Amino acid sequence: MLNLQPYADPQYFVYLLLALVPLAVGLYFGKRIDWYEVIVSLVFIFLMFNGKKYHEGYAIIGFMIWQWLLVWGYTLYRKKSNNALVFYFATLLAILPLVIVKVSAPAHWTHVSTLLGFLGISYLTFRSTAMILETRDGSIKTFNPWLFLRFMLFMPSISSGPIDRYRRFEKDITSVPSREKYVSMLEKAVWYFFLGFLYKFIISHYLGEVWLPYIQAFAIDAAQVHHGWTWWLIPYMYTTGLNLFFDFAGYSLFAVATSYVMGIELPMNFDKPFLSKNLKEFWNRWHITLSFWFRDYIFMRFVFLIMKKKWIKSRVTTSNIAYIFNMLVMGFWHGLHWYYIAYGLFHGVGLVINDAWIRYKKKHNVPHNKWTDAIAIVITFNVVMLSFLLFSGFLDTLWFK
Template identity: 55%
Template sequence: MLSFEPYGNPTYFAILGVALIPLVIGLLYGRRSRLYETIISIFFLVLTFGGPKWTQGVALIVYISYEVLLTWGYAVYRKQKNSGPIFYLMVILAILPLTIVKVTPAVENGQNSLIGFLGISYLTFRAVQTMMETRDGTLKNFQIMTFLQFMLFFPTISSGPIDRYRRFEHDYRSVPDRDTYLGMIQKGVRYIFVGFLYKFILAYYFGQILLPRLLQMGMQARGGFLDLSWPVLGYMYVYSAYLFFDFAGYSLFAVGTSYLMGIATPMNFKQPWRSPNIKDFWNRWHITLSFWFRDFIYMRLVFWFMKHRVFKNPRTTANVTYIINMLVMGFWHGVTWYYITYGLFHGCALVINDAWLRYKKKHRESVPHNRFTQWFAIFLTANLVCFSFLIFSGFLNQLWFTN
């Protein structure tokens, strides 16, 4: 049986192009065939989770059944009652499979969990956000079949972007007019071609050609202060470039494919290297993930802390929540010291960033703002981010703790 990584090679794109032709023609004539969309979704899910990955496919089926029933059950319950403990219990149950998958390698000497599969994190985010919006009352008309389509939307199932149920439902239940859809086709095709440049040319060059050389040079140059050297600095910048082009390329493929299907999946990157500060960086980098953490962890923690008067000072509330929020993001990547340190680094950076912005606001006359300071802020932010990516890469773990 054929088995492919999503957007992993030209054959996948050839199959994808052929599969999308009937759907594109239908949308051009104002028709959306949900039956055909379901068929091609199942087909591409089989391509992704079939063959040698059949165990992941089984895990996906069990997981989806579990999350759909859990979310549907809470939606039915929410129409009658709104108990806080029941809500928290349902959220804990929703994230329990992901927690097991993330913790297992740390306690089983690197052994992956049997219930893990590609994309479990992003599906969990979709389920939890739907449950939270149901509790808030912003989602009143939960449709189990639409939710199932939302969870199994194949262009974004493996690594996002993380869409919102209500936004997806609006697109899924409507058909764009011809002019709008022609614009979506134009954007979708452009995104896919730019994705090819990013992932198969630039990411390949940085990740497969330069990175191994710099890793070897960095390991051979050990012996100085903290084993740091010029090759390690080079690794930091090259890894940052690789990470951006690889993930941005994948995201462009997912968004471009979604547009061809008449679904305006949100973009994940917006020129992040032009960010003048770390908060702006997180408004531009992996946008759907950072906004998910902002809306469903940060804002809710701030509200809870303020409601229960945990901290007297609102700034203290914001600062503590920044650090908790980013630590959770670090743990989500994996239970290792470098992922956790990466999250702590960004949490502290956000605290310092807010303090600096407050200082600038109070001392506008003494703190100049011009083209030079703007470009310096961009340069400083980019270098701080690259340093955090060096931590994230795990190379320091290899540099310091392997012979």
């Protein structure tokens, strides 16, 4: 039986587009075929976990039951009370499966990761945890079990995002776009599909499958001669960074395009990140839904907690600590390896320096024009590329193995 990994090869798109035709026809004529949409999502999820990955199918079923009970239970509780300890406990339980999977991988607890892990567990955890957080805030007041399942198991973005928000998704899924709007969405979908193919199957393929192994081999050989350092790290740094962008941006374009065909305006994940003038702007353009998730649910809440408890008086110090804490959490989320944690710390410190520079410019009226903007873009691009070299883990392979 077929085993289809999301957006991995042209064959996937043949089955996907054929399956979406009835949905597109229905939406064009002003009708959302809910039952068919659910069947399509479930079939593609089944095929994703078919074959050697059947155990992941059992894992996602168990995970969904766990999260369904948690969100439903906390929604019932929140109608009657709002105890902080209960909220923290519910949040901890929501992220517990992900934490266990992340810890089990570097500890080589294969049986644990096999039992609980599945493709997309991080992004589904972000969705359910955000629902608990927004329920605590009062933004979400009721629990609709049917909409919850459709939100969590929305097929286009189940494996790697973009990370949607429940209230935005609910608004789309319970309505039908006008014919004019839907035609516009289809036009965008076609463009995103073609751009995604260019990014993922041409540019990323060349960078990752042709050019990167060649550079990597030379870098390792040169490092053995020069005891660790090699100038080949420079082309490796740019190649791996650009490959990371084109591969993930291509995937994200496919996910957004598919959701548009299904009448859902899934948020975009990238917005010309390499034209950013500083690191803060970069994180507003790079993996946007993840960046904003961490900003809204970790950074802002951490700042609010410090200010509410009056642990630190200085707002600058508070934001600096929050930057580092937020990015360290992001680093740990990527994995319990030193290079992921160092990557998070790198960007945390970088954001602190970035804010300090912005304050300095305002205080001393540093000139601002198109040339300074160009210099800022070049500096930011190279800083980001350096961080991607760290993120790639290649230094671990090169120097510590």
